Amino acid sequence: MPNEPSPPRRRGAVRTEALLQVTLDLAAEVGYAGLSIEAIARRAEVGKHTVYRRWPTKAALLLDALQRAWATDLDHRDTGDLRADLREQFLRSSSALTEPPIGPVYRAVIAEAQSDPAARATLHERFLRTVETSTLERVTRAQRAGELRADVDLTFAAEVLCGALYYRHLLTPRPVDEAAIDGLLDMFMAAYGSRSRTRRPDAVGG
Amino acid sequence: MPNEPSPPRRRGAVRTEALLQVTLDLAAEVGYAGLSIEAIARRAEVGKHTVYRRWPTKAALLLDALQRAWATDLDHRDTGDLRADLREQFLRSSSALTEPPIGPVYRAVIAEAQSDPAARATLHERFLRTVETSTLERVTRAQRAGELRADVDLTFAAEVLCGALYYRHLLTPRPVDEAAIDGLLDMFMAAYGSRSRTRRPDAVGG
Amino acid sequence: MPNEPSPPRRRGAVRTEALLQVTLDLAAEVGYAGLSIEAIARRAEVGKHTVYRRWPTKAALLLDALQRAWATDLDHRDTGDLRADLREQFLRSSSALTEPPIGPVYRAVIAEAQSDPAARATLHERFLRTVETSTLERVTRAQRAGELRADVDLTFAAEVLCGALYYRHLLTPRPVDEAAIDGLLDMFMAAYGSRSRTRRPDAVGG
Amino acid sequence: MPNEPSPPRRRGAVRTEALLQVTLDLAAEVGYAGLSIEAIARRAEVGKHTVYRRWPTKAALLLDALQRAWATDLDHRDTGDLRADLREQFLRSSSALTEPPIGPVYRAVIAEAQSDPAARATLHERFLRTVETSTLERVTRAQRAGELRADVDLTFAAEVLCGALYYRHLLTPRPVDEAAIDGLLDMFMAAYGSRSRTRRPDAVGG
DNA sequence: AGTTAACCGAGACGGTACGTCCTGTCTTATA
DNA sequence: TATAAGACAGGACGTACCGTCTCGGTTAACT
Numbered sequence: 089m090p091n092e093p094s095p096p097r098r099r100g101a102v103r104t105e106a107l108l109q110v111t112l113d114l115a116a117e118v119g120y121a122g123l124s125i126e127a128i129a130r131r132a133e134v135g136k137h138t139v140y141r142r143w144p145t146k147a148a149l150l151l152d153a154l155q156r157a158w159a160t161d162l163d164h165r166d167t168g169d170l171r172a173d174l175r176e177q178f179l180r181s182s183s184a185l186t187e188p189p190i191g192p193v194y195r196a197v198i199a200e201a202q203s204d205p206a207a208r209a210t211l212h213e214r215f216l217r218t219v220e221t222s223t224l225e226r227v228t229r230a231q232r233a234g235e236l237r238a239d240v241d242l243t244f245a246a247e248v249l250c251g252a253l254y255y256r257h258l259l260t261p262r263p264v265d266e267a268a269i270d271g272l273l274d275m276f277m278a279a280y281g282s283r284s285r286t287r288r289p290d291a292v293g294g
Numbered sequence: 295m296p297n298e299p300s301p302p303r304r305r306g307a308v309r310t311e312a313l314l315q316v317t318l319d320l321a322a323e324v325g326y327a328g329l330s331i332e333a334i335a336r337r338a339e340v341g342k343h344t345v346y347r348r349w350p351t352k353a354a355l356l357l358d359a360l361q362r363a364w365a366t367d368l369d370h371r372d373t374g375d376l377r378a379d380l381r382e383q384f385l386r387s388s389s390a391l392t393e394p395p396i397g398p399v400y401r402a403v404i405a406e407a408q409s410d411p412a413a414r415a416t417l418h419e420r421f422l423r424t425v426e427t428s429t430l431e432r433v434t435r436a437q438r439a440g441e442l443r444a445d446v447d448l449t450f451a452a453e454v455l456c457g458a459l460y461y462r463h464l465l466t467p468r469p470v471d472e473a474a475i476d477g478l479l480d481m482f483m484a485a486y487g488s489r490s491r492t493r494r495p496d497a498v499g500g
Numbered sequence: 501m502p503n504e505p506s507p508p509r510r511r512g513a514v515r516t517e518a519l520l521q522v523t524l525d526l527a528a529e530v531g532y533a534g535l536s537i538e539a540i541a542r543r544a545e546v547g548k549h550t551v552y553r554r555w556p557t558k559a560a561l562l563l564d565a566l567q568r569a570w571a572t573d574l575d576h577r578d579t580g581d582l583r584a585d586l587r588e589q590f591l592r593s594s595s596a597l598t599e600p601p602i603g604p605v606y607r608a609v610i611a612e613a614q615s616d617p618a619a620r621a622t623l624h625e626r627f628l629r630t631v632e633t634s635t636l637e638r639v640t641r642a643q644r645a646g647e648l649r650a651d652v653d654l655t656f657a658a659e660v661l662c663g664a665l666y667y668r669h670l671l672t673p674r675p676v677d678e679a680a681i682d683g684l685l686d687m688f689m690a691a692y693g694s695r696s697r698t699r700r701p702d703a704v705g706g
Numbered sequence: 707m708p709n710e711p712s713p714p715r716r717r718g719a720v721r722t723e724a725l726l727q728v729t730l731d732l733a734a735e736v737g738y739a740g741l742s743i744e745a746i747a748r749r750a751e752v753g754k755h756t757v758y759r760r761w762p763t764k765a766a767l768l769l770d771a772l773q774r775a776w777a778t779d780l781d782h783r784d785t786g787d788l789r790a791d792l793r794e795q796f797l798r799s800s801s802a803l804t805e806p807p808i809g810p811v812y813r814a815v816i817a818e819a820q821s822d823p824a825a826r827a828t829l830h831e832r833f834l835r836t837v838e839t840s841t842l843e844r845v846t847r848a849q850r851a852g853e854l855r856a857d858v859d860l861t862f863a864a865e866v867l868c869g870a871l872y873y874r875h876l877l878t879p880r881p882v883d884e885a886a887i888d889g890l891l892d893m894f895m896a897a898y899g900s901r902s903r904t905r906r907p908d909a910v911g912g
Numbered sequence: 913a914g915t916t917a918a919c920c921g922a923g924a925c926g927g928t929a930c931g932t933c934c935t936g937t938c939t940t941a942t943a
Numbered sequence: 944t945a946t947a948a949g950a951c952a953g954g955a956c957g958t959a960c961c962g963t964c965t966c967g968g969t970t971a972a973c974t
Contacts, residue, residue, distance in 0.1 A: 103946090120409045126934055135947045140936070195408040198465070202401040203326045209467045216465055240484075244477035247466075248458040254465060255457030259404070259422055261415045271450035278446075279485035306924075332955050341926045346957070515920085532821045538960050547921045552962070607820040610877070614813040615738045621879045628877055652896075656889035659878075660870040666877060667869025671816070671834055673827045683862035690858075691897035718950080744929050753952045758931070 104142055107132050111153035115196070116188035123150065123196045147200035147207035151214060154193045158215070164226035170235045171273055173226060178253060178272075181219070182264040185257055198258060216254070220246050227280075236280045249276060310348055313338050317359035322394035326402050329356065353406035353413035357420060360399045364421070370432035376441045377479055379432060384459060384478075387425070388470040391463055404464060425456050433486075442486045455482060516554055519544050523565035527608070528600035535562065535608045559612035559619035563626060566605045570627070576638035582647045583685055585638060590665060590684075593631070594676040597669055610670060631662050639692075648692045661688060722760055725750050729771040734806035738814045741768065765818035765825035768811055769832060775808045776833070782844035788853045789891055791844060796871060796890075799837070800882040803875055816876060837868050845898075854898045867894060 110132040114122045125146055129136045143149035165173045184190055201208040224246035230236050252272050257264050316338040320328045331352055335342045349355035371379045390396055407414040430452035436442050458478050463470050522544040526534045537558055541548045555561035577585045596602055613620040636658035642648050664684050669676050728750040732740045743764055747754045761767035783791045802808055819826040842864035848854050870890050875882050 124934060125936085129947095133947075135949075136936080137938085137948095138946065141945085146935090199405040199408040201465070202405040205467075208465070212466050240480075244474070245481055247462070248454065248478060248481060251458040251461030251465075252454040255461050256453070258465075259407070259414070259457075259460065260418050260453075261411075268450070272454060274446075275451055275454060275482075275485045279481045309925085330955055331957090335926095339926075341924095341928095342957080343927095343959090344925065347924075536960060537962085541921095545921075547923075548962080549922095549964085550920065553919085558961095611817040611820040613877070614817040617879075620877070624878050656886070657893055659874070660866065660890060660893060663870040663873025663877075664866040667873050668865070670877075671819070671826070671869075671872060672830050672865075673823075680862070684866060686858075687863055687866060687894075687897045691893045721951085742929060743931085747952095751952075753950095753954085754931080755933090755953095756951060759950075 103134070103138065107134065107139060107142070107149075108153045108156045111149065112157050112189040112193065115153070115192035119188075120192045120196050120199070123192070125149070145200075145204070145207065147197065147204055147210070150193055150197045150200060151207070151210055154190065154197055155214065157190045157193065164222060166226065166229060168233070170227065170230035170233075171277060174223070174249070174273060174276075175266075175269055177223075177226075178249075178264075178269045179266065182253065182257065182269070186264075195258075216250065219250050223249055231280075234282060237282055240280055242280065245276065245280060306348075309340070309344060313340065313345060313348070313355075314359045314362045317355060318363050318395040318399065321359070321398040321402070325394075326398045326405075329398070329402050331355070351406075351410065351413065353403060353410055353416075356399055356403045356406060357413070357416055360396065360403055361420065363396045363399065370428060372432065372435060374439070376433065376436035377483060380429070380455070380479060380482075381475055383429075383432075384455075384470075384475045385472065388459065388463065388475070392470075401464075422456065422460070426452050429455055437486075440488060443488055446486055448486065451482065451486060515546070515550060519546065519551060519554070519561075520565045520568045523561065524569050524601040524605065527565070527604040531600075532604045532608050532611070535604070537561070557612075557616070557619065559609065559616055559622070562605055562609045562612060563619070563622055566602065566609055567626065569602045569605065576634060578638065578641060580645070582639065582642035583689060586635070586661070586685060586688075587678075587681055589635075589638075590661075590676075590681045591678065594665065594669065594681070598676075607670075628662065628666070632658050635661055646694060649694055652692055654692070657688065657692060721752070721756065725752065725757060725760070725767075726771045726774045729767060730775050730807040730811065733771070733810040733814070737806075738810045738817075741810070741814045743767070763818075763822070763825065765815065765822050765828075768815045768818060769825070769828055772808065772811045772815055773832065775811065782840060784844065784847060786851070788845065788848035789895060792841070792867070792891060792894075793884075793887055795841075795844075796867075796882075796887045797884065800871065800875070800887070804882075813876075834868065834872070838864050841867055849898075852900060855900055858898055860898065863894065863898060 107128065111123065111128050114128060114131055118127075123146075125136060125139050128149070129139050139149065143152065164177045167173055185194055197207070197211055201211045224242060227236060227242045227246060227249075231238060231240075231242060236242070249272065253264050253268070256262055256268055262268065313334065317329065317334050320334060320337060324333075329352070331342060331345050334355070335345050345355065349358065370383045373379055391400055403413070403417055407417045430448060433442060433448045433452060437444060437446075437448060442448070455478065459470050459474070462468055462474055468474065519540065523535065523540050526540060526543055530539075535558075537548060537551050540561070541551050551561065555564065576589045579585055597606055609619070609623055613623045636654060639648060639654045639658060639661075643650060643652075643654060648654070661684065665676050665680070668674055668680055674680070725746065729741065729746050732746060732749060736745075741764070743754060743757050746767070747757050757767065761770065782795045785791055803812055815825070815829055819829045842860060845854060845860045845864060845867075849856060849858075849860060854860070867890065871882050871886070874880055874886055880886070
């Protein structure tokens with residue numbers, strides 16, 4: 089029996105990286121449906137145990153893979169024009185969530201999260217809360233700059249801004265397009281904008 | 295719900311009812327995880343084909359089961375006080391979505407919907423759009439009654455009201471409680487309420 | 501009370517014929533595997549009950565279908581040369597059993613017969629015994645004509661002649677070709693032929 | 707937290723053995739009809755895949771099970787009396803084929819073989835050919851010993867000996883009893899026995 | 913000619929088995 | 944000791960037939 093030399097086995101962190109990458113590749117190629125641990129291990133030419141050793145749950149793996157792909161710049165710009173900055177950031181996020189590999193992985197995570205409260209908490213902690221926080225910081229800066237009314241606590245407003253867009257993306261056949269974002273910002277600015285700068289009687293609604 | 299004219303298959307209809315009920319029972323007893331077609335058929339003492347004959351997909355079955363459980367009164371009250379009516383309706387919806395059997399079934403549907411665009415569209419068409427529409431009608435009435443500004447198109451606002459709450463319920467560890475609803479309504483009324491009636495300078499924010 | 505009332509109902513008889521023909525057609529087109537009652541009824545555009553009303557068992561249906569196709573001339577020729585007559589008849593039977601539709605139906609019947617002793621008995625009664633009997637008659641005639649030894653009971657010999665060929669056809673990858681038939685006849689004639697006419701020292705064996 | 711230690715999983719060859727044994731047990735207990743892969747796996751407390759991993763086909767599994775049960779001594783005795791030796795061996799084979807577990811498994815294999823030419827070939831290769839060969843060897847020895855005529859090739863004769871008995875067993879309601887075996891041997895000896903030793907004018911035929 | 917009972921297609925129904933896929937645990941052999 | 948490979952029990956998937964059972968709508972025979 090001829091012993092063919094097998095390739096050197098990569099280990100530890102390198103392996104972890106490779107697995108996450110394979111997960112993203114699979115997501116991009118075969119989508120949500122192909123994201124089984126079995127398929128990932130097969131594609132990575134890795135024993136299944138090597139996956140389970142690293143992540144206790146498919147949700148955990150997918151969350152890490154999502155993080156790896158989460159290269160989008162989360163920090164809102166601060167050009168001094170709050171509306172324009174939010175608009176630009178929301179557009180960027182929207183297209184990021186739509187395209188592979190983030191899109192399929194995100195959907196997979198959300199599906200997992202429905203049956204796993206821990207995954208749901210982690211999903212929020214590591215991704216959604218981050219988005220909310222980043223938005224909150226930007227609007228808070230705007231508030232300090234006088235763009236927004238000073239008499240309101242914006243915490244919940246930041247959640248609404250994010251939530252409305254996620255809702256549309258995940259549970260609606262409608263796209264998160266410019267019209268949607270503008271409509272949302274109209275509402276936000278109407279509610280919290282400083283009186284003098286906010287009124288745009290010709291453009292509210294949509 | 296649109297049905298074919300009138301093929302009075304009483305035999306079939308009885309089975310269909312029973313299957314939907316079993317689905318809800320399973321959801322209440324064993325939760326999301328127990329909602330396999332196999333388990334439903336087994337519990338109903340029915341051949342699997344009897345299920346597949348009626349619903350091409352688990353998502354389709356779950357959507358019908360959801361509809362069956364969806365007894366919540368969707369029509370917003372109209373006491374003349376928009377804020378109070380919305381608040382009351384949102385609280386009611388929230389508790390309906392939290393408890394079995396709607397809770398588990400809803401989550402299961404959403405999980406299915408992530409991998410099945412058709413299910414996603416149907417989910418929205420039959421449930422979320424209904425909620426949006428119902429809300430839109432109430433706020434439009436309020437607008438005509440002078441409670442809300444007359445210069446805005448409220449279509450998107452209605453989506454935001456619903457979406458923000460669904461987001462919190464489905465993707466967040468936070469509960470949809472009175473504080474959340476009040477915060478949302480503050481924002482909404484601040485944005486669109488008629489000037490004289492809306493300002494509640496002491497309570498905005500959360 | 502099975503009171504055979506009057507002349508046969510034409511409608512019924514026509515249907516029966518059609519079903520048998522469909523069975524043969526299916527056997528010829530899709531072979532053994534396609535011979536389910538379900539498929540036959542579907543192809544005949546007939547309710548399954550119409551099949552079960554006529555035949556209690558798939559085996560029963562197949563046996564009737566087999567009979568319908570069993571057009572092969574079973575009566576051995578009697579040219580005065582026993583060996584030649586048997587040879588000719590065996591060749592004819594062999595090719596009949598090999599080709600559709602008899603081939604597939606025959607195999608299907610035999611498969612059914614393995615799990616159903618009644619079907620096995622009927623199979624033998626209606627087909628195999630007929631072949632044995634027909635052969636027995638021919639060799640008995642030859643015996644009376646002096647072609648075969650007078651001091652033997654040929655009943656079992658007739659069974660062996662048939663059985664050896666069926667064995668080869670059904671359980672062996674070898675074809676029932678001229679060589680096989682000649683070999684068999686050599687053995688038979690060597691055993692039972694009258695001394696003077698039988699010895700063919702140059703041709704015995706294969 | 708130490709869970710209850712599950713019994714060490716039997717693997718590989720041991721598992722294969724167990725599965726074959728379960729197949730034979732089922733055959734003996736519930737007969738031909740109970741020999742589904744599903745039932746075998748259930749009885750063995752084994753995942754179905756564990757069966758499919760080993761045998762691509764039910765036929766393949768049954769063939770192996772048959773082999774396991776095939777303990778009958780295939781080698782013909784050689785007491786110097788060919789007729790007695792063959793008789794003894796045929797009787798032994800006959801009763802082996804009649805009783806469980808070989809009986810039901812054999813019938814199941816033959817049923818499978820009718821719809822699967824590969825199974826048919828394997829069935830012959832591994833069982834029937836073996837019987838033919840063993841018989842051929844014995845008669846060839848007898849031929850060299852002068853018991854049989856020297857001027858014949860016995861290959862086909864060996865097939866006929868086996869085939870006639872299989873035919874009777876599998877396709878006939880008649881049993882393979884002593885009379886049948888004697889009749890067959892009469893014919894064989896009449897055909898191929900050396901003249902001086904063979905003639906038994908009082909006993910030929912059945 | 914009207915009645916009526918058998919027959920019909922269509923297919924629903926509870927079952928069982930098929931063969932495939934994935935899960936999460938466990939084992940083996942290699943490096 | 945970590946690994947690649949994959950065996951393993953379990954269970955769901957969606958499909959195919961089985962043989963029984965309605966369901967209305969013909970037919971054909973006998974009033």
